[in-house]
Amino acid sequence: MKFAILVYGPPYTYQAAHSALHFARAVTESGHQIYRIFFYHDGVYNANALIAPPQDETDIHAQWTTLAQEHDVELIVCIASSLRRGILDETEADRYEKSAGNIGKPFEISGLGQLIDASINADRVVTFGV
């Protein structure tokens, strides 16, 4: 079965993003596929490469990155949500004349069309947060 996972929750403040990560791992470990992980609302903060938690806490950015690399999972960040929250890749940082971008691969900025595409093409859509 193909799952689309929607992440609305920011890291650490709420459990939502952490639950989404556990769910995503369970999907791959049980032989199912992840069609796409889409970060919307405050979920876009998960893409922030500058996340630097204390050493005895989970580095959620690193864990998303590992998941994406090990299972070839798309991590899509909504552009409208991310720009207003200051989550920018180098291209957007240049476009808006900001001093630096703060996200990079495997996270990728794209539009809401990717959320709708995932809703249409995945067998199940599971939302975490809000």
Place this chain on the structure above:
Amino acid sequence: MKRILFVQSRAPYGTLSGQEGLDALLMGSAFVECALLFLGDGIYQLLSNQDAAALGLKDYSVSFGALKDYGVQNLYCSESDLQHRVLETDDLVIPVTALDDAAIRELMASHDVILSF
């Protein structure tokens, strides 16, 4: 083709959920048949005569008026949620159909995907 039900259950301005949910709905309506259901405090997003200027925020309630131009015709709210908030459909910026709880269950069951905001 799949049908998507968007559910809005938060009051406006306190969170960005409603505004970002509406953005997602407008995008969805370009691709598939979409319906919109307001539950709980979500119905406050449709109250007429909003003025968010004092909050320094954008009054996006006018954008709901554009839904018919996007072909979104199926707009619903909960009859009991209206009653609990002493509201009537006449108080709202666009016409919505008030459903009882059984009809809301049917509405949810009749859609392939539910996106909640």
